[in-house]
C-alpha cells in the first residue's frame with residue numbers, strides 16, 4: 001500500500017477505505033464511496049465558510065500566515081512594493097511573469113487607453129442620487145458594461161478575455177473618480193492617459209480646471225504602493241465569489257460586479273473604516289489603557305488587529321505604516337490618529353492577551369489613516385480596495401476559466417427540513 005494514502009475505517013460498517021493524498025489534501029469526492037447501503041448518496045464533508053476546504057489549485061498568490069509571508073507568483077510583497085508598479089504587478093498576477101520592456105509598454109498603453117469610459121456610462125452616472133454610496137455606483141457601473149460589450153461572454157477565447165481585462169482595469173479608476181465627483185456635485189475630469197495609473201486617478205479626482213495642475217508624485221507613489229498591497233490575497237470571500245460566478249461562464253463584468261459586492265461588506269472591505277472610527281473613538285493616547293482593558297474583557301474588538309490567516313505581523317501592515325509617514329510629510333497634516341495607532345500597537349504587541357492569541361496589526365490598521373490624510377471620504381475606502389483587487393479577481397478568474405478540474409460551482413447541503421408531506425389548501429390550514 002502506498003504511504004500517500006489516508007486509511008479510513010467506517011465504524012458503522014467496519015469497512016476500510018484507502019483514499020489518495022495529494023498536496024496534503026484528499027479529494028472530497030473520494031469519500032463518496034463510503035456508504036452504508038449501496039443506494040446511499042455517500043459520505044460528504046461539512047465545511048461552512050470553507051474553513052478547511054481547498055476549492056482550487058492556484059499558481060497566483062502564496063500566503064504563509066504563521067510566518068507572515070505574502071508572495072505574488074513567488075515574488076515577496078516587500079520587493080514588489082519597493083521596486084515595482086501596480087500595473088506591472090497586475091501584469092504579473094494575470095500573465096504569471098514580469099513583463100519585458102516591450103510587453104510592459106504594450107500593457108500599460110492598452111490599459112491607459114481603456115481608461116476612457118463609454119459615453120452611455122457617463123450619462124448613466126447622472127441617474128444615481130446625489131448621496132449614492134460610491135461602492136454601489138461602482139458595482140452597478142461594472143455590471144452595466146456587459147450590455148456594451150456582448151462579446152465579453154466568449155470567455156473561452158483568450159483574446160476576448162484579454163480585452164475585457166484591459167477594459168476593467170482601465171475603467172475602474174474612471175468609474176471611481178466619476179462616482180466621487182458625482183457625489184460632490186462637480187463635473188467629471190476625463191482621463192489623462194499620458195499619466196501613470198495612480199496619478200491619472202488622483203488627477204480625475206482632484207483637478208479643478210487648473211491649467212498647471214500637477215499630481216504630487218509622493219502621493220501618487222503612495223497610492224500605487226497601496227494598490228500593489230491590495231492587488232490579490234488568494235481565496236478570500238470576494239475572490240471566491242469571482243470564481244464562483246465566473247464558473248457559470250458568465251461574462252467577467254457580471255462576475256466582477258458580484259465580487260465587488262462581496263468586498264463591500266463590513267467584514268471584508270470595510271474593516272479599515274472600522275479601524276479609523278475606532279482610533280477616533282479612542283481620541284487620545286491617554287485613553288488607550290482603558291480601551292485595551294475593555295477589549296480584554298471582551299466588550300470590544302481591536303479593529304485592524306487579528307486575521308483569519310495571518311498569525312504573525314501582516315507583511316502589508318509594515319509597509320503601510322511607512323507610507324503613512326511619507327503621506328504626512330506631503331500633506332503637512334500629521335494626523336494625531338497615527339500617534340494613537342503607534343502607541344496602541346506597541347501596547348497590544350507587548351500584552352499577553354494579544355501575544356497569546358497571536359493578534360497582530362493587519363492591512364487595515366494603518367490604511368484608513370493614510371486615506372484620511374490623502375483627503376478621501378470614508379465611503380471611498382472600499383472603492384480604493386476594489387480598484388487594485390480587480391487585478392487579482394481577473395487573474396483568478398482567468399486561471400479558473402482555463403482549469404480543466406473546474407466545473408460550475410455547486411456546493412452540497414445537508415437537508416434538515418421537513419420530510420415529504422402533502423399540500424394543505426389555505427382553508428384547511
Ligand code: ACO
Pocket residue numbers: 267268269271295300301302303304305306307308309357359362363364
Ligand atoms: N481584538 C480583540 N480580540 C480579538 C481580536 C481583536 N481584533 N481578534 C480576535 N480576537 C480574539 C477573540 O476574541 C478570540 O479570543 P478567545 O479565544 O478568548 O475567544 C481569539 O482572539 C480568536 O479570535 P477568532 O474570532 O476565533 O479569530 P478569527 O480568525 O475567526 O477572526 C478576524 C479573524 C475576524 C479578522 C478577527 O481577528 C477580527 O475580528 N479582527 C478585527 C476586524 C479586522 O481587523 N478585520 C480585518 C481583517 S483583514 C481583511 O479582511 C482585509
